[in-house]
Each structure stands twice: as C-alpha cells, then as structure tokens.
Amino acid sequence: MAAPVAASRGFGLGRPGWRAKRDVVRTVFLARIRIISRYKGAILMEALLPIVFAAMPVLLGITVAAQQGGGADPGQLFCDRTRVNGVCTTNFKLYMLIGAATFTVVSLMLWLIGYWVRREQETGTLESLYLAPVRRIWVLAGVTSYAFVRAMIAFVIAITLGSVLFQVNPFTGGVGIALVFLAIGFLPLWGLAFMFGAFIMKIKEADSVIQVLQWVLAFLMGVFYPITLLPGYMQTVAGAFPPTVMTDGVRASILDISYFYNSMYGSLAVLFAMALVVPLLGYQVFEITERRLRRKEGVGHY
Amino acid sequence: MSKKKLLEFSRYPIAFVALFVQIFLIIAMFLYASLAFTPAGAPATAGQQIGANIVYGFVMGLFLSFTLWEIGFSIREEQTRGTLESLYLSPASKFASLLARVFAILIWVGALSVFAILVVGSVVGGLPVANAGLALVVLVFSISGFLGLAFIFAGVTIKLKETAQFLVSFLQFFFMIFSAQFFPFKALREASPLIVDGISRWLPVSYSVDTFRSLLIGQTPELGPSMEIEILIVILFGILSPIVGYWAYNRLEKGARMQGTLGEY
Numbered sequence: 001m002a003a004p005v006a007a008s009r010g011f012g013l014g015r016p017g018w019r020a021k022r023d024v025v026r027t028v029f030l031a032r033i034r035i036i037s038r039y040k041g042a043i044l045m046e047a048l049l050p051i052v053f054a055a056m057p058v059l060l061g062i063t064v065a066a067q068q069g070g071g072a073d074p075g076q077l078f079c080d081r082t083r084v085n086g087v088c089t090t091n092f093k094l095y096m097l098i099g100a101a102t103f104t105v106v107s108l109m110l111w112l113i114g115y116w117v118r119r120e121q122e123t124g125t126l127e128s129l130y131l132a133p134v135r136r137i138w139v140l141a142g143v144t145s146y147a148f149v150r151a152m153i154a155f156v157i158a159i160t161l162g163s164v165l166f167q168v169n170p171f172t173g174g175v176g177i178a179l180v181f182l183a184i185g186f187l188p189l190w191g192l193a194f195m196f197g198a199f200i201m202k203i204k205e206a207d208s209v210i211q212v213l214q215w216v217l218a219f220l221m222g223v224f225y226p227i228t229l230l231p232g233y234m235q236t237v238a239g240a241f242p243p244t245v246m247t248d249g250v251r252a253s254i255l256d257i258s259y260f261y262n263s264m265y266g267s268l269a270v271l272f273a274m275a276l277v278v279p280l281l282g283y284q285v286f287e288i289t290e291r292r293l294r295r296k297e298g299v300g301h302y
Numbered sequence: 303m304s305k306k307k308l309l310e311f312s313r314y315p316i317a318f319v320a321l322f323v324q325i326f327l328i329i330a331m332f333l334y335a336s337l338a339f340t341p342a343g344a345p346a347t348a349g350q351q352i353g354a355n356i357v358y359g360f361v362m363g364l365f366l367s368f369t370l371w372e373i374g375f376s377i378r379e380e381q382t383r384g385t386l387e388s389l390y391l392s393p394a395s396k397f398a399s400l401l402a403r404v405f406a407i408l409i410w411v412g413a414l415s416v417f418a419i420l421v422v423g424s425v426v427g428g429l430p431v432a433n434a435g436l437a438l439v440v441l442v443f444s445i446s447g448f449l450g451l452a453f454i455f456a457g458v459t460i461k462l463k464e465t466a467q468f469l470v471s472f473l474q475f476f477f478m479i480f481s482a483q484f485f486p487f488k489a490l491r492e493a494s495p496l497i498v499d500g501i502s503r504w505l506p507v508s509y510s511v512d513t514f515r516s517l518l519i520g521q522t523p524e525l526g527p528s529m530e531i532e533i534l535i536v537i538l539f540g541i542l543s544p545i546v547g548y549w550a551y552n553r554l555e556k557g558a559r560m561q562g563t564l565g566e567y
Contacts, residue, residue, distance in 0.1 A: 041469070042468055044468075045472060048472075048475070055479055056332070056484050057332070057338075060332065060339070061339040063352065063355065063488070064340055067348055067352070078338055078339050092338075208314070208317035208320035211320065212321075212324045212327075215331070216323075216327060218331060219330060224334065224338070225335055229334055229337055229338060
C-alpha cells in the first residue's frame with residue numbers, strides 16, 4: 001500500500017507542522033536577541049539617539065525664537081506656525097520627542113531587516129537558509145519579531161528618559177489611542193521592511209542605501225515639523241506613506257492636535273487599510289525578488 | 303593607500319550620490335524645523351542668519367564625523383578582513399598609513415560642504431561670507447585637530463573592536479549637541495548655562511565650530527573672550543592634538559601587539 005503511494009508522490013520532504021514553524025520563529029528570534037545582548041552599547045545608543053535627535057530642533061527653535069526678540073516664546077511661535085484647522089500645540093518639546101522616538105522605531109525596523117539580509121549574504125549563510133526545509137515567512141517572522149522588540153525597547157526608554165530630560169509629560173492626552181496607532185502602524189512597517197529586505201537583496205549594497213532611505217523617511221514622516229509645512233504634492237506623497245500616518249496619529253492623540261486625515265477615525269481607517277495591504281504586498285515583493293534572483297545568479301551572490 | 307582609497311570610492315558611485323542626497327535631506331529637515339518656529343512674514347535676514355548657523359556648524363560637523371568614522375572604520379575593516387597584522391609587518395610608516403586613510407574622505411567632505419553651503423544659500427537667498435580666508439585657515443587647523451581625535455579613536459578601535467562603533471556614534475552626537483553644530487551656543491545657554499560653562503567651553507571642537515561660524519557670519523565669538531584667543535585655541539588644538547593622538551594610538555597599538563590581539567576581531 002505504502003509503495004504505490006511513495007511511487008506516485010515520492011517520499012517528499014518532511015513538511016513542518018505548526019509546532020515546528022513556531023520553533024523556527026522562536027529560534028530565529030532568540031538567536032538575534034542573544035547576539036544583540038552581547039552589544040549592550042548598541043541598545044543604549046538606540047535609546048539615546050531619539051533624545052539627541054529631538055534636542056537639536058528644540059534648541060534650534062529656542063534660537064529662532066530668541067532672534068525674534070521681545071522674549072518670544074518658542075512654544076507660541078511653533079503653535080502659531082503649525083496651526084491646522086485652528087488647533088495647535090505649544091508643547092514643541094514633546095512634539096519633537098514623539099517624532100524622534102517614532103522615527104527610531106521605523107528606522108530600526110527597516111534597518112534591522114535590511115542588515116539581516118545583507119549580513120546573511122556576506123557571511124554566506126543566506127543560501128544555506130534557503131535550503132532549510134522551512135518557508136521563508138517563518139524565518140522573516142522571527143527576524144521581524146526581534147526587530148519589533150528591539151524597536152519597542154528603544155521607544156519606551158527614549159520616551160521615558162526624554163520626558164524626564166525635557167520635563168514634559170507624555171501622559172496628558174490619549175495615550176491609549178496613541179498605542180493603537182503604534183500597534184496598527186507596525187503592520188505596514190513589516191510590509192515595508194520586507195520590501196526593503198528584497199531591495200537590499202537585489203542591489204547588494206546596504207550601507208549607503210539604508211542611510212539615505214533613513215533620511216528620506218525622516219523627511220517624509222515630518223519628524224521635526226508637521227507635514228502641512230511641506231509643498232502640496234509632497235504632502236500627498238507623505239500622506240500615502242504608513243510611517244507618516246502612524247507618527248501623525250501618535251502625536252495628534254497625545255498632543256490633542258488635528259490629524260492629517262481630518263479626524264482620528266479618518267487616520268485610523270487609512271492606517272488600517274495600509275495594515276491590510278502593505279504586509280501582503282511587501283511579502284509578495286520579497287518572494288518575487290528572491291525567485292528572480294534564484295533563477296539568475298542565486299541569493300548567495302554578493 | 304590614498305590612491306587605493308580614491309579608487310575604492312570611485313567604484314561605488316551609488317554611495318557617492320546617496321551621500322549628496324543625504325546631506326540635502328538633512329539640511330532640508332533642519333530648515334523645515336526652523337521654519338516651524340519662524341513667524342510668517344519674518345524678514346529674509348533672519349532666515350539667512352539661521353541658515354548660516356546651521357550650515358557652517360554642519361560643515362565642521364561633517365569634517366569631524368567623517369574623519370572619526372573613516373580612520374576607525376578602515377582599521378576595523380582591516381581587522382575583520384585579517385589584513386591588519388600583515389600591514390603592520392610591512393616596512394611602511396604606520397603614521398603615513400593612518401594619515402593616508404583620510405585624504406580621499408577629506409576631498410569628498412570638501413565637495414559635500416560646498417554643496418551644502420550652496421543648497422542652503424539658494425534656499426535662504428544667500429549666506430553671509432565674511433573673513434573667508436581666515437575661516438579657511440581655522441578649518442585647516444580644525445581638521446588637523448580632528449585627525450588627532452581620529453588617531454585616538456583608531457587606537458581605541460584596536461582595543462574595543464566592535465564596541466568602538468557605538469563609541470564613535472556617541473561621540474558624534476555628543477559633539478553635535480555640546481559643540482552646538484546646528485544652533486548657536488546661546489541656545490544651549492538658555493537651556494542651562496551649566497551646559498556651556500561646564501561642558502562646551504572645555505571642548506576644543508566647540509572653539510573650532512564657534513570660530514569658523516563667527517568668522518564667516520562676521521559676528522563676535524560666543525565662547526572665548528575674543529576672536530584672537532579663539533583662533534589661538536584652534537591653532538593649538540590643530541598642532542597638539544595630532545601629536546597627543548598619535549602618541550595615544552602608539553600606546554594602544556603596542557599594548558595590542560604585546561597581548562597578541564592586533565589581528566583579533
């Protein structure tokens with residue numbers, strides 16, 4: 001009985017069940033965590049970086065205000081200049097801190113996935129990974145979970161420490177809504193990270209591309225300013241970019257200012273739609289890219 | 303070594319273009335950040351003053367961070383590739399080998415700086431350029447001083463290996479804030495006078511930034527009692543720093559050789 005079945009279907013490769021898949025995610029996740037735990041300085045730097053990033057525009061704002069003379073209040077100037085639909089905030093320090101901390105999360109998610117692909121390519125283990133009897137999605141799930149945890153650690157430390165340093169209170173507005181924006185915003189980020197990984201795999205040049213994209217992100221996300229200050233066409237581009245909607249939502253809910261898509265529901269709906277489409281699209285792009293590469297020079301080529 | 307570095311750079315045109323784009327974006331971001339505080343209808347001179355403060359400090363910051371990164375990183379690269387030990391067995395001067403690593407990057411940063419100044423100038427409608435000759439002299443001595451810091455960092459890289467990357471990141475941001483690279487020192491003073499008097503005033507890099515910026519803008523310096531004294535501090539920094547830096551590098555490198563960890567990574 002077994003012989004005809006084997007003859008018709010072949011012995012086949014062992015197909016991993018759910019437990020095995022979960023183990024793959026767990027193993028990849030733990031491996032990455034173990035590696036980074038050896039570099040405590042990196043974790044500390046990631047947490048301090050948003051504070052430094054936020055400090056620069058804060059000090060710049062103080063300078064600009066001082067130049068206006070007459071003891072101009074930077075908070076009031078910021079409020080007047082960034083008022084949308086009659087609403088604005090004078091708490092520019094918290095505005096910058098939230099922007100910088102969210103930017104770190106976005107940047108880390110993309111950076112860690114991109115570098116993971118590149119590192120595996122360079123160390124010659126990417127091809128071996130492709131020969132393992134497991135679908136790439138589970139390996140990627142492990143890496144992205146690790147990136148998520150690392151990014152969240154940096155975010156929480158940055159917001160806590162930054163709030164103490166800048167003497168601002170992040171718990172004044174709708175923190176719950178902000179967390180919802182952050183949680184939903186992570187899904188399209190995963191999709192973007194997959195696309196980014198595919199891009200790195202294709203061009204095989206991580207450093208300069210990651211660095212330049214990081215600043216493109218920061219520019220489009222409006223880390224230091226509301227995107228309403230950008231020219232109209234750029235606002236449209238930035239508004240279609242998931243990290244912009246996420247940052248805008250987190251800020252608007254905490255600082256009680258207007259949302260880019262007019263209301264909390266509007267912004268949440270847009271982000272939710274992005275959360276449905278972008279991860280699927282990202283994984284598709286990743287799969288297509290790797291399929292093409294495997295057909296041509298192979299994924300181990302670097 | 304310099305030729306090799308230039309050749310290597312020329313092989314990565316994407317990286318070259320990416321760097322220009324990156325500089326443009328960083329500047330654009332800070333200009334927009336300053337715009338968020340500028341009242342509508344503010345006079346153009348206010349924008350020019352802010353633009354000059356940002357870009358002249360940024361130029362100094364570019365030279366500092368590229369010098370620090372380049373020497374440390376190329377040493378680290380030699381370590382990882384396993385060529386550092388062989389290089390030290392060759393009869394070439396180690397000082398020349400260290401120095402040669404930054405020539406290509408200095409040319410590169412020079413081009414980036416000109417680009418940055420032109421971009422900001424075109425956006426804010428011109429920048430003040432007073433005492434350009436003297437500012438150039440200050441820049442040369444400052445770069446020489448940065449080289450000294452980079453030598454120390456190269457030695458630290460041999461000792462700390464991978465962790466040195468975090469150290470240089472930290473230093474980069476430390477100087478960015480405490481040497482007031484994107485804003486005048488009075489902004490730091492307004493945050494807390496202790497920052498300027500307790501930290502900034504004790505950093506030679508702060509004087510490089512302040513002197514260079516004040517000379518080009520044509521204003522009195524913010525840190526030292528007079529421009530002459532600030533220039534003197536920068537000149538002394540430019541002369542002493544490479545000597546002290548190379549001495550420190552030699553000590554760290556000798557220590558690594560004695561322990562047999564030079565090629566270790």
